[in-house]
């Protein structure tokens with residue numbers, strides 16, 4: 001049981017992929033882009049995972065199973 005899920009952050013410019021605790025993802029991405037890419041949005045959460053997370057979050061919030 002891991003308390004903190006790790007999220008892969010990829011940077012196409014640096015060619016890196018780093019696993020970051022979910023709680024630190026936003027900070028990590030922002031810092032990386034500020035330090036290495038003059039604040040451009042180069043590094044980002046793995047797009048494949050973003051889709052999965054969106055589904056998970058939607059499910060978690062009951063959006064998928066809710067009757068309109």
Ligand SMILES: [Zn+2]
Nearest residue numbers: 011013014036
């Ligand atoms: Zn980078």
